[in-house]
Amino acid sequence: MSGIFKADMDNIKRAGTIINGGGLVAFPTETVYGLGASVYDRHAVAAIFEAKGRPAFNPLISHISIPEMLGEYAAADSRAEYLAKKFWPGPLTFVLPRVEDDPSIDLVCAGLNTITVRCPDHPVARALINVAGVPIAAPSANRSQTISPTTAEAVFESLGERVDMILDGGPCEVGVESTILDLTTPKPVLLRAGGVTREQLEEALNEPVYISDGNPDKPTSPGQLLKHYAPSKKFRINVTEPAADELFIAFGAGYPDALMNLSPSGNLREAAANLFAFMREADKNPHYAKMAMAPIPNEGVGLAINDRIRRASR
Ligand code: TXA
Ligand code: MG
Numbered sequence: 001m002s003g004i005f006k007a008d009m010d011n012i013k014r015a016g017t018i019i020n021g022g023g024l025v026a027f028p029t030e031t032v033y034g035l036g037a038s039v040y041d042r043h044a045v046a047a048i049f050e051a052k053g054r055p056a057f058n059p060l061i062s063h064i065s066i067p068e069m070l071g072e073y074a075a076a077d078s079r080a081e082y083l084a085k086k087f088w089p090g091p092l093t094f095v096l097p098r099v100e101d102d103p104s105i106d107l108v109c110a111g112l113n114t115i116t117v118r119c120p121d122h123p124v125a126r127a128l129i130n131v132a133g134v135p136i137a138a139p140s141a142n143r144s145q146t147i148s149p150t151t152a153e154a155v156f157e158s159l160g161e162r163v164d165m166i167l168d169g170g171p172c173e174v175g176v177e178s179t180i181l182d183l184t185t186p187k188p189v190l191l192r193a194g195g196v197t198r199e200q201l202e203e204a205l206n207e208p209v210y211i212s213d214g215n216p217d218k219p220t221s222p223g224q225l226l227k228h229y230a231p232s233k234k235f236r237i238n239v240t241e242p243a244a245d246e247l248f249i250a251f252g253a254g255y256p257d258a259l260m261n262l263s264p265s266g267n268l269r270e271a272a273a274n275l276f277a278f279m280r281e282a283d284k285n286p287h288y289a290k291m292a293m294a295p296i297p298n299e300g301v302g303l304a305i306n307d308r309i310r311r312a313s314r
Pocket of ligand 2: 139140148
């Protein structure tokens with residue numbers, strides 16, 4: 001099944017079943033349409049990156065249905081709690097320290113120890129999260145490098161059959177993406193301008209909101225500020241013959257004896273789903289001082305894997 005479906009309660013329930021079954025559902029929010037999967041299903045989250053054709057793993061926004069859920073996933077300080085009270089549900093997203101050390105959400109968080117959370121102001125989005133019973137990870141529902149969709153038709157034009165179901169809730173009211181505010185530092189930093197303005201945030205917080213390069217007219221594009229996950233061990237990539245002190249992370253059928261294999265069958269989506277959890281595990285393994293990874297084909301979601309391991313290698 002794929003295609004556009006009216007966002008009535010029956011179809012929202014079907015969409016929730018798809019989410020729980022590891023599928024992808026595009027759904028309306030007040031800003032733009034999102035391409036959603038369960039935050040706890042790393043295979044489905046890998047499928048999001050594959051469907052978007054993103055050449056890198058960005059952290060995805062975890063969408064919650066009620067503001068009170070924030071504390072379950074993020075270490076919300078008084079600033080976050082106050083802003084959530086004032087602007088949620090609404091077009092404001094927080095970057096906060098993660099509270100859960102659950103490796104199943106590593107890919108959603110792009111391997112970082114921060115989590116990006118928002119409570120959207122749209123009845124369909126919130127009903128879907130409730131029906132699914134899990135927060136929904138969702139970037140905008142478009143192919144990478146194209147503009148964010150504000151109608152179900154635009155989602156279909158961009159992603160077509162790559163998404164299991166598109167819930168049609170009509171055009172998005174706000175039409176631009178949410179404001180992203182980094183609250184992991186003592187000084188709040190605006191990462192993306194959006195539905196809630198910098199002035200509104202400053203007035204609410206009663207303190208200046210910084211823009212990463214200090215130029216208020218030129219917000220840093222999201223992603224530029226991204227801190228990248230890096231293992232503490234020395235990490236070599238494109239390795240076919242690991243040394244004795246290297247924990248080897250294999251890929252594909254050529255390594256029957258490898259301790260870890262991202263995908264024995266050579267499936268890149270499976271490899272993407274396992275990447276952060278495996279790297280984390282390898283980094284913690286007390287029996288090896290170093291780690292190494294097999295070559296990963298540079299195609300499809302392999303591009304994002306290679307981008308990430310290149311940054312992590314040294
Ligand atoms: O309005 C929205 O925010 C929509 C709807 C669906 O909620 N979502 C959306 O997600 O626009 P996305 O993934 O297309 O854009 C979020 C941007 C990405 O460029 C991501 O890299 C950045 O926010 N981002 C997320 N977490 C971040 C973090 N911890 N640090 C820096 N940038 C981050
Ligand atoms: Mg986007």
